[in-house]
Amino acid sequence: MTTSAPESERAQVIGDVFTAAFGELMAAEPGAFRRKFRKMAASPFAFYRGSAALFYADVHDIDDPFLDERTSRVWIHGDLHAENFGTYMSSNGVLVFNVNDFDEAYVGPFRWDLRRLVASLALLGRAKALSDAVITGLVEACADAYREKIRDLAEGGSSADLLTRTSTSGVVHAFLQQARRSTRVGLLDDLTVVEHYDRRFARVDGVTAVDEETRAKVLEAFDRYLATVPPGRRTRPVSLTVKDVVARRGVGIGSAGLPSYNLLVEGQTEALDNDVVLYMKQGQVPAVSRFVSDERIREYFHHQGHRTAVSQRALQADSDTWLGHTEVDGVGQLVAEVSPYAQDLDWSEVNEREQMFALVADLGRSTARMHAVADDESEHDLVSFSTEDAIHEAISADEKAFTASLVEFAHDYGAQVHHDHALFVDMFRNGQIIDVD
Numbered sequence: 001m002t003t004s005a006p007e008s009e010r011a012q013v014i015g016d017v018f019t020a021a022f023g024e025l026m027a028a029e030p031g032a033f034r035r036k037f038r039k040m041a042a043s044p045f046a047f048y049r050g051s052a053a054l055f056y057a058d059v060h061d062i063d064d065p066f067l068d069e070r071t072s073r074v075w076i077h078g079d080l081h082a083e084n085f086g087t088y089m090s091s092n093g094v095l096v097f098n099v100n101d102f103d104e105a106y107v108g109p110f111r112w113d114l115r116r117l118v119a120s121l122a123l124l125g126r127a128k129a130l131s132d133a134v135i136t137g138l139v140e141a142c143a144d145a146y147r148e149k150i151r152d153l154a155e156g157g158s159s160a161d162l163l164t165r166t167s168t169s170g171v172v173h174a175f176l177q178q179a180r181r182s183t184r185v186g187l188l189d190d191l192t193v194v195e196h197y198d199r200r201f202a203r204v205d206g207v208t209a210v211d212e213e214t215r216a217k218v219l220e221a222f223d224r225y226l227a228t229v230p231p232g233r234r235t236r237p238v239s240l241t242v243k244d245v246v247a248r249r250g251v252g253i254g255s256a257g258l259p260s261y262n263l264l265v266e267g268q269t270e271a272l273d274n275d276v277v278l279y280m281k282q283g284q285v286p287a288v289s290r291f292v293s294d295e296r297i298r299e300y301f302h303h304q305g306h307r308t309a310v311s312q313r314a315l316q317a318d319s320d321t322w323l324g325h326t327e328v329d330g331v332g333q334l335v336a337e338v339s340p341y342a343q344d345l346d347w348s349e350v351n352e353r354e355q356m357f358a359l360v361a362d363l364g365r366s367t368a369r370m371h372a373v374a375d376d377e378s379e380h381d382l383v384s385f386s387t388e389d390a391i392h393e394a395i396s397a398d399e400k401a402f403t404a405s406l407v408e409f410a411h412d413y414g415a416q417v418h419h420d421h422a423l424f425v426d427m428f429r430n431g432q433i434i435d436v437d
Contacts, residue, residue: 011423021053026434037428044421045123052079052287059115060291067109070390075314075383078104078288080113081120087179089341090318095180097163097172099370104286105311107297107382110371110391118406122414138360139410143403145364147395153372154392170358171350179343185273187340199275200244208247215245217328218261225326225335241266258282277338282331283308300382303332317373
Protein backbone atom coordinates (compact mmCIF):
# COMPACT_ATOMS: atom_id res chain seq x y z
CA MET A 1 0.00 0.00 0.00
CA THR A 2 2.69 2.45 -1.02
CA THR A 3 1.44 5.97 -0.51
CA SER A 4 1.57 8.31 -3.48
CA ALA A 5 1.77 11.45 -1.32
CA PRO A 6 4.56 13.92 -2.16
CA GLU A 7 7.57 13.83 0.17
CA SER A 8 6.60 17.04 1.92
CA GLU A 9 3.12 15.69 2.68
CA ARG A 10 4.44 12.35 3.87
CA ALA A 11 7.01 14.09 6.08
CA GLN A 12 4.16 16.10 7.61
CA VAL A 13 2.24 12.88 8.31
CA ILE A 14 5.29 11.33 10.01
CA GLY A 15 5.84 14.46 12.10
CA ASP A 16 2.18 14.71 13.12
CA VAL A 17 1.94 11.03 14.08
CA PHE A 18 5.15 11.14 16.14
CA THR A 19 4.02 14.30 17.92
CA ALA A 20 0.68 12.72 18.81
CA ALA A 21 2.28 9.46 19.96
CA PHE A 22 5.41 10.72 21.70
CA GLY A 23 5.00 14.46 22.21
CA GLU A 24 4.39 14.43 25.97
CA LEU A 25 7.21 11.97 26.68
CA MET A 26 9.57 13.78 24.28
CA ALA A 27 9.02 17.02 26.18
CA ALA A 28 9.70 15.29 29.50
CA GLU A 29 12.70 13.20 28.39
CA PRO A 30 14.23 14.65 25.20
CA GLY A 31 17.55 12.86 25.76
CA ALA A 32 15.87 9.46 25.89
CA PHE A 33 14.08 10.16 22.62
CA ARG A 34 17.20 11.39 20.90
CA ARG A 35 18.72 8.00 21.77
CA LYS A 36 15.57 6.22 20.61
CA PHE A 37 15.51 8.08 17.29
CA ARG A 38 19.19 7.43 16.66
CA LYS A 39 18.53 3.73 17.07
CA MET A 40 15.59 4.03 14.68
CA ALA A 41 17.80 5.85 12.18
CA ALA A 42 20.15 2.85 11.99
CA SER A 43 18.04 0.87 9.50
CA PRO A 44 14.56 0.64 7.97
CA PHE A 45 13.79 -2.31 10.26
CA ALA A 46 14.83 -0.38 13.37
CA PHE A 47 12.64 2.51 12.18
CA TYR A 48 9.73 0.10 11.69
CA ARG A 49 10.13 -1.29 15.20
CA GLY A 50 9.81 2.17 16.70
CA SER A 51 7.00 3.49 14.52
CA ALA A 52 3.96 1.33 15.29
CA ALA A 53 1.90 4.51 15.57
CA LEU A 54 2.69 5.38 11.94
CA PHE A 55 1.85 1.84 10.84
CA TYR A 56 -1.63 2.04 12.37
CA ALA A 57 -2.21 5.51 10.99
CA ASP A 58 -1.59 3.96 7.56
CA VAL A 59 -3.55 0.70 7.86
CA HIS A 60 -6.51 1.46 10.09
CA ASP A 61 -8.81 2.50 7.26
CA ILE A 62 -7.83 -0.18 4.70
CA ASP A 63 -10.93 -2.00 3.48
CA ASP A 64 -10.38 -5.63 4.46
CA PRO A 65 -12.86 -8.36 3.43
CA PHE A 66 -11.53 -10.70 6.15
CA LEU A 67 -12.69 -8.41 8.95
CA ASP A 68 -16.18 -8.51 10.39
CA GLU A 69 -17.80 -7.72 13.72
CA ARG A 70 -16.00 -10.60 15.45
CA THR A 71 -12.63 -10.72 13.70
CA SER A 72 -12.27 -6.96 14.24
CA ARG A 73 -12.44 -7.49 18.03
CA VAL A 74 -9.82 -10.12 18.82
CA TRP A 75 -7.01 -9.84 21.35
CA ILE A 76 -4.00 -8.75 19.29
CA HIS A 77 -0.34 -8.27 20.06
CA GLY A 78 -0.20 -4.78 18.58
CA ASP A 79 3.49 -4.81 17.63
CA LEU A 80 3.94 -8.18 15.98
CA HIS A 81 7.20 -8.02 14.07
CA ALA A 82 9.74 -10.75 13.39
CA GLU A 83 11.94 -9.87 16.38
CA ASN A 84 9.10 -9.88 18.93
CA PHE A 85 9.34 -13.62 19.35
CA GLY A 86 11.50 -15.43 21.85
CA THR A 87 11.71 -17.74 24.82
CA TYR A 88 10.17 -17.63 28.27
CA MET A 89 9.77 -19.98 31.21
CA SER A 90 6.09 -20.78 31.56
CA SER A 91 4.32 -20.77 34.93
CA ASN A 92 4.43 -24.58 34.90
CA GLY A 93 8.21 -24.67 34.42
CA VAL A 94 8.42 -25.45 30.69
CA LEU A 95 10.69 -23.43 28.41
CA VAL A 96 8.57 -22.11 25.52
CA PHE A 97 9.18 -20.30 22.23
CA ASN A 98 6.39 -17.86 21.56
CA VAL A 99 5.44 -14.25 20.98
CA ASN A 100 6.83 -11.80 23.57
CA ASP A 101 6.69 -8.08 24.53
CA PHE A 102 3.01 -7.25 25.06
CA ASP A 103 3.36 -3.52 25.77
CA GLU A 104 1.22 -2.67 22.70
CA ALA A 105 -1.42 -5.39 23.12
CA TYR A 106 -5.09 -4.50 22.75
CA VAL A 107 -8.36 -5.71 21.25
CA GLY A 108 -8.66 -5.09 17.53
CA PRO A 109 -8.59 -6.62 14.01
CA PHE A 110 -6.62 -9.86 13.81
CA ARG A 111 -5.30 -8.92 10.36
CA TRP A 112 -3.45 -5.92 11.79
CA ASP A 113 -1.13 -8.32 13.59
CA LEU A 114 -0.58 -10.32 10.41
CA ARG A 115 0.03 -7.24 8.28
CA ARG A 116 2.62 -5.95 10.76
CA LEU A 117 4.34 -9.32 10.88
CA VAL A 118 4.58 -9.91 7.12
CA ALA A 119 5.80 -6.37 6.44
CA SER A 120 8.61 -7.02 8.91
CA LEU A 121 9.50 -10.19 6.99
CA ALA A 122 9.77 -8.13 3.80
CA LEU A 123 12.10 -5.70 5.59
CA LEU A 124 14.26 -8.53 6.92
CA GLY A 125 14.36 -10.04 3.45
CA ARG A 126 15.53 -6.76 1.94
CA ALA A 127 18.18 -6.41 4.66
CA LYS A 128 19.47 -9.89 3.79
CA ALA A 129 19.43 -9.07 0.05
CA LEU A 130 16.79 -11.67 -0.74
CA SER A 131 14.95 -11.47 -4.04
CA ASP A 132 11.32 -10.42 -4.23
CA ALA A 133 10.46 -14.01 -5.16
CA VAL A 134 12.08 -15.38 -2.00
CA ILE A 135 10.38 -12.72 0.13
CA THR A 136 7.07 -13.74 -1.45
CA GLY A 137 7.81 -17.34 -0.52
CA LEU A 138 8.59 -16.41 3.10
CA VAL A 139 5.36 -14.45 3.48
CA GLU A 140 3.38 -17.29 1.90
CA ALA A 141 5.00 -19.81 4.25
CA CYS A 142 4.14 -17.69 7.28
CA ALA A 143 0.57 -16.94 6.17
CA ASP A 144 -0.14 -20.55 5.17
CA ALA A 145 1.21 -21.88 8.49
CA TYR A 146 -1.03 -19.42 10.32
CA ARG A 147 -4.05 -20.41 8.27
CA GLU A 148 -3.42 -24.15 8.70
CA LYS A 149 -2.89 -23.83 12.46
CA ILE A 150 -6.08 -21.77 12.84
CA ARG A 151 -7.96 -24.49 10.95
CA ASP A 152 -6.46 -27.17 13.20
CA LEU A 153 -7.48 -25.23 16.32
CA ALA A 154 -10.99 -24.60 15.01
CA GLU A 155 -11.33 -28.32 14.37
CA GLY A 156 -10.45 -29.21 17.95
CA GLY A 157 -6.67 -28.88 18.23
CA SER A 158 -5.27 -27.47 21.48
CA SER A 159 -3.89 -23.94 21.63
CA ALA A 160 -1.78 -25.20 24.56
CA ASP A 161 0.23 -27.24 22.05
CA LEU A 162 3.22 -24.90 22.35
CA LEU A 163 6.66 -24.82 20.76
CA THR A 164 8.98 -26.46 23.30
CA ARG A 165 12.25 -28.36 23.20
CA THR A 166 10.40 -31.63 22.64
CA SER A 167 8.20 -30.38 19.80
CA THR A 168 10.62 -28.30 17.69
CA SER A 169 13.60 -28.63 15.38
CA GLY A 170 15.93 -26.34 13.50
CA VAL A 171 16.39 -22.71 14.54
CA VAL A 172 13.67 -22.70 17.20
CA HIS A 173 14.96 -25.87 18.86
CA ALA A 174 18.53 -24.56 18.90
CA PHE A 175 17.30 -21.27 20.33
CA LEU A 176 15.43 -23.05 23.12
CA GLN A 177 18.49 -25.14 23.93
CA GLN A 178 20.61 -22.01 24.11
CA ALA A 179 18.12 -20.29 26.42
CA ARG A 180 18.09 -23.35 28.67
CA ARG A 181 21.77 -22.80 29.42
CA SER A 182 20.98 -19.49 31.11
CA THR A 183 20.77 -19.50 34.90
CA ARG A 184 19.34 -17.36 37.65
CA VAL A 185 22.80 -17.18 39.23
CA GLY A 186 24.20 -15.79 35.98
CA LEU A 187 21.49 -13.12 35.85
CA LEU A 188 22.09 -12.20 39.50
CA ASP A 189 25.83 -11.95 38.91
CA ASP A 190 25.16 -9.55 36.01
CA LEU A 191 22.76 -7.29 37.92
CA THR A 192 23.81 -7.50 41.56
CA VAL A 193 26.75 -7.65 43.94
CA VAL A 194 27.15 -9.35 47.32
CA GLU A 195 28.05 -7.03 50.17
CA HIS A 196 27.89 -7.67 53.91
CA TYR A 197 26.65 -11.22 53.26
CA ASP A 198 23.65 -10.18 51.16
CA ARG A 199 22.80 -9.11 47.63
CA ARG A 200 22.01 -5.65 46.37
CA PHE A 201 21.81 -4.16 42.89
CA ALA A 202 25.06 -3.06 41.30
CA ARG A 203 25.15 0.70 40.73
CA VAL A 204 26.08 0.75 37.07
CA ASP A 205 25.19 2.99 34.12
CA GLY A 206 21.42 3.32 33.77
CA VAL A 207 20.79 2.34 37.41
CA THR A 208 20.09 4.97 40.07
CA ALA A 209 19.63 4.63 43.81
CA VAL A 210 16.24 5.80 45.12
CA ASP A 211 15.64 8.02 48.12
CA GLU A 212 13.65 6.84 51.13
CA GLU A 213 10.43 8.53 49.99
CA THR A 214 10.58 6.88 46.57
CA ARG A 215 11.49 3.53 48.09
CA ALA A 216 8.46 3.72 50.38
CA LYS A 217 6.16 4.50 47.44
CA VAL A 218 7.54 1.58 45.44
CA LEU A 219 7.15 -0.82 48.37
CA GLU A 220 3.56 0.31 48.89
CA ALA A 221 2.95 -0.26 45.18
CA PHE A 222 4.56 -3.71 45.50
CA ASP A 223 2.14 -4.62 48.31
CA ARG A 224 -0.80 -3.60 46.10
CA TYR A 225 0.65 -5.54 43.18
CA LEU A 226 0.65 -8.82 45.11
CA ALA A 227 -3.15 -8.85 45.14
CA THR A 228 -3.19 -8.76 41.29
CA VAL A 229 -1.30 -12.03 40.87
CA PRO A 230 -3.93 -14.77 40.40
CA PRO A 231 -3.80 -17.25 43.31
CA GLY A 232 -3.50 -20.16 40.90
CA ARG A 233 -0.21 -18.75 39.62
CA ARG A 234 1.41 -18.38 43.03
CA THR A 235 3.08 -21.74 42.65
CA ARG A 236 6.46 -20.90 44.15
CA PRO A 237 6.48 -19.85 47.80
CA VAL A 238 8.90 -17.04 48.56
CA SER A 239 9.31 -14.75 51.50
CA LEU A 240 8.37 -11.68 49.40
CA THR A 241 10.91 -9.60 51.30
CA VAL A 242 12.18 -6.77 49.07
CA LYS A 243 15.93 -6.48 49.62
CA ASP A 244 16.74 -3.57 47.30
CA VAL A 245 15.07 -1.08 44.94
CA VAL A 246 16.71 0.93 42.16
CA ALA A 247 15.37 3.23 39.45
CA ARG A 248 15.97 2.69 35.76
CA ARG A 249 15.10 4.81 32.77
CA GLY A 250 13.83 3.10 29.63
CA VAL A 251 16.20 3.63 26.73
CA GLY A 252 15.07 0.95 24.28
CA ILE A 253 13.31 1.67 21.02
CA GLY A 254 9.93 0.91 22.59
CA SER A 255 10.45 2.16 26.14
CA ALA A 256 12.25 5.47 25.72
CA GLY A 257 11.50 7.92 28.48
CA LEU A 258 9.40 5.55 30.57
CA PRO A 259 10.44 5.40 34.23
CA SER A 260 10.84 1.98 35.81
CA TYR A 261 12.12 0.30 38.94
CA ASN A 262 13.88 -2.97 39.62
CA LEU A 263 13.15 -4.82 42.86
CA LEU A 264 15.34 -7.56 44.35
CA VAL A 265 13.12 -10.05 46.19
CA GLU A 266 14.23 -12.79 48.59
CA GLY A 267 14.05 -16.20 46.97
CA GLN A 268 12.68 -19.50 48.26
CA THR A 269 15.46 -19.77 50.82
CA GLU A 270 18.03 -17.53 52.46
CA ALA A 271 20.65 -18.81 50.03
CA LEU A 272 21.95 -16.10 47.72
CA ASP A 273 21.49 -18.04 44.49
CA ASN A 274 17.69 -17.93 44.16
CA ASP A 275 16.76 -14.28 44.66
CA VAL A 276 14.25 -12.90 42.15
CA VAL A 277 14.53 -9.66 40.15
CA LEU A 278 11.27 -7.94 39.24
CA TYR A 279 10.67 -4.84 37.16
CA MET A 280 7.93 -2.29 37.75
CA LYS A 281 7.49 -0.30 34.55
CA GLN A 282 5.11 2.50 33.65
CA GLY A 283 2.53 1.33 31.15
CA GLN A 284 2.24 3.17 27.86
CA VAL A 285 -0.71 4.01 25.65
CA PRO A 286 -0.75 1.34 22.90
CA ALA A 287 -0.52 2.73 19.39
CA VAL A 288 -3.38 0.57 18.16
CA SER A 289 -5.80 2.00 20.76
CA ARG A 290 -5.84 5.35 18.93
CA PHE A 291 -7.48 3.64 15.98
CA VAL A 292 -10.02 1.38 17.74
CA SER A 293 -12.99 3.55 18.60
CA ASP A 294 -14.68 1.29 21.12
CA GLU A 295 -15.39 2.80 24.53
CA ARG A 296 -16.28 -0.59 25.98
CA ILE A 297 -12.69 -1.68 25.45
CA ARG A 298 -11.14 1.58 26.57
CA GLU A 299 -13.16 1.71 29.77
CA TYR A 300 -12.47 -1.90 30.71
CA PHE A 301 -8.87 -1.18 31.77
CA HIS A 302 -8.09 0.57 35.05
CA HIS A 303 -4.80 1.89 33.66
CA GLN A 304 -2.11 0.94 31.14
CA GLY A 305 -0.34 -1.41 33.56
CA HIS A 306 -3.60 -3.29 34.06
CA ARG A 307 -4.17 -3.41 30.29
CA THR A 308 -0.71 -4.82 29.63
CA ALA A 309 -0.95 -7.52 32.31
CA VAL A 310 -4.48 -8.59 31.29
CA SER A 311 -3.48 -8.61 27.61
CA GLN A 312 -0.40 -10.74 28.23
CA ARG A 313 -2.40 -13.25 30.24
CA ALA A 314 -4.95 -13.35 27.43
CA LEU A 315 -2.38 -13.87 24.68
CA GLN A 316 0.37 -15.94 26.30
CA ALA A 317 -0.33 -19.45 27.54
CA ASP A 318 1.03 -20.10 31.04
CA SER A 319 2.51 -16.62 31.32
CA ASP A 320 5.04 -15.34 33.88
CA THR A 321 4.18 -16.43 37.44
CA TRP A 322 5.04 -12.93 38.66
CA LEU A 323 2.98 -11.01 36.10
CA GLY A 324 0.72 -8.35 37.66
CA HIS A 325 0.10 -4.62 37.90
CA THR A 326 -0.01 -1.72 40.34
CA GLU A 327 0.15 2.08 40.51
CA VAL A 328 2.82 4.58 41.54
CA ASP A 329 1.61 8.15 42.09
CA GLY A 330 -1.63 7.19 40.35
CA VAL A 331 0.18 5.99 37.19
CA GLY A 332 -0.34 2.39 36.05
CA GLN A 333 2.62 0.02 36.24
CA LEU A 334 3.31 -3.42 34.82
CA VAL A 335 5.18 -5.83 37.13
CA ALA A 336 6.95 -8.96 35.89
CA GLU A 337 10.10 -10.96 36.42
CA VAL A 338 13.43 -10.11 34.86
CA SER A 339 13.95 -13.70 33.80
CA PRO A 340 17.21 -15.27 32.62
CA TYR A 341 15.11 -17.40 30.26
CA ALA A 342 13.43 -14.51 28.45
CA GLN A 343 15.50 -14.07 25.30
CA ASP A 344 14.62 -12.39 22.01
CA LEU A 345 14.93 -14.13 18.68
CA ASP A 346 18.13 -13.12 16.90
CA TRP A 347 17.92 -13.17 13.12
CA SER A 348 21.57 -12.24 12.52
CA GLU A 349 22.68 -15.88 12.22
CA VAL A 350 19.61 -17.07 10.29
CA ASN A 351 20.74 -16.80 6.71
CA GLU A 352 20.14 -20.14 5.02
CA ARG A 353 16.97 -20.24 2.97
CA GLU A 354 15.80 -23.54 4.46
CA GLN A 355 16.25 -22.17 7.99
CA MET A 356 14.30 -19.03 7.19
CA PHE A 357 11.35 -20.86 5.64
CA ALA A 358 11.05 -23.21 8.63
CA LEU A 359 11.36 -20.32 11.07
CA VAL A 360 8.70 -18.09 9.49
CA ALA A 361 6.31 -21.06 9.48
CA ASP A 362 6.90 -21.39 13.23
CA LEU A 363 6.17 -17.68 13.61
CA GLY A 364 2.88 -18.14 11.75
CA ARG A 365 1.88 -21.06 13.96
CA SER A 366 2.86 -19.16 17.12
CA THR A 367 0.71 -16.24 16.03
CA ALA A 368 -2.27 -18.53 15.41
CA ARG A 369 -1.90 -20.04 18.89
CA MET A 370 -1.68 -16.56 20.39
CA HIS A 371 -4.90 -15.43 18.69
CA ALA A 372 -6.66 -18.66 19.72
CA VAL A 373 -5.52 -18.92 23.34
CA ALA A 374 -7.10 -15.54 24.15
CA ASP A 375 -10.56 -17.02 24.77
CA ASP A 376 -9.42 -20.09 26.72
CA GLU A 377 -8.57 -19.11 30.30
CA SER A 378 -8.62 -15.34 30.45
CA GLU A 379 -10.18 -13.45 33.35
CA HIS A 380 -11.77 -10.94 30.97
CA ASP A 381 -15.04 -10.84 29.09
CA LEU A 382 -14.00 -8.50 26.30
CA VAL A 383 -13.69 -11.35 23.79
CA SER A 384 -16.41 -13.84 24.60
CA PHE A 385 -16.49 -15.92 21.40
CA SER A 386 -14.24 -18.62 19.96
CA THR A 387 -11.60 -16.57 18.17
CA GLU A 388 -10.21 -19.50 16.18
CA ASP A 389 -13.70 -20.33 14.87
CA ALA A 390 -14.34 -16.73 13.83
CA ILE A 391 -10.95 -16.33 12.15
CA HIS A 392 -11.18 -19.71 10.41
CA GLU A 393 -14.61 -18.85 9.06
CA ALA A 394 -13.34 -15.53 7.69
CA ILE A 395 -10.23 -17.05 6.07
CA SER A 396 -12.15 -20.00 4.59
CA ALA A 397 -14.19 -17.62 2.48
CA ASP A 398 -11.17 -17.19 0.17
CA GLU A 399 -7.93 -18.80 1.34
CA LYS A 400 -5.94 -17.84 -1.75
CA ALA A 401 -6.94 -14.19 -1.45
CA PHE A 402 -6.05 -14.26 2.26
CA THR A 403 -2.44 -15.18 1.50
CA ALA A 404 -2.14 -13.15 -1.70
CA SER A 405 -3.30 -9.96 0.02
CA LEU A 406 -0.66 -10.39 2.73
CA VAL A 407 2.05 -10.91 0.11
CA GLU A 408 1.01 -7.75 -1.72
CA PHE A 409 0.89 -5.76 1.51
CA ALA A 410 4.31 -7.02 2.65
CA HIS A 411 6.01 -5.85 -0.54
CA ASP A 412 4.16 -2.53 -0.71
CA TYR A 413 4.58 -1.58 2.92
CA GLY A 414 8.19 -2.77 3.01
CA ALA A 415 8.92 -0.32 0.18
CA GLN A 416 6.96 2.37 2.03
CA VAL A 417 9.05 1.87 5.20
CA HIS A 418 12.29 2.26 3.24
CA HIS A 419 10.99 5.53 1.85
CA ASP A 420 9.74 6.69 5.25
CA HIS A 421 13.03 5.78 6.92
CA ALA A 422 14.97 8.03 4.58
CA LEU A 423 12.52 10.88 5.24
CA PHE A 424 12.72 10.29 8.98
CA VAL A 425 16.53 10.40 9.03
CA ASP A 426 16.56 13.74 7.22
CA MET A 427 13.84 15.14 9.47
CA PHE A 428 15.62 13.99 12.62
CA ARG A 429 19.09 15.22 11.73
CA ASN A 430 17.67 18.59 10.69
CA GLY A 431 15.78 19.07 13.95
CA GLN A 432 12.30 18.71 12.45
CA ILE A 433 11.15 16.07 14.97
CA ILE A 434 13.14 16.92 18.10
CA ASP A 435 16.01 19.26 18.93
CA VAL A 436 19.12 17.28 17.98
CA ASP A 437 21.41 19.04 20.49
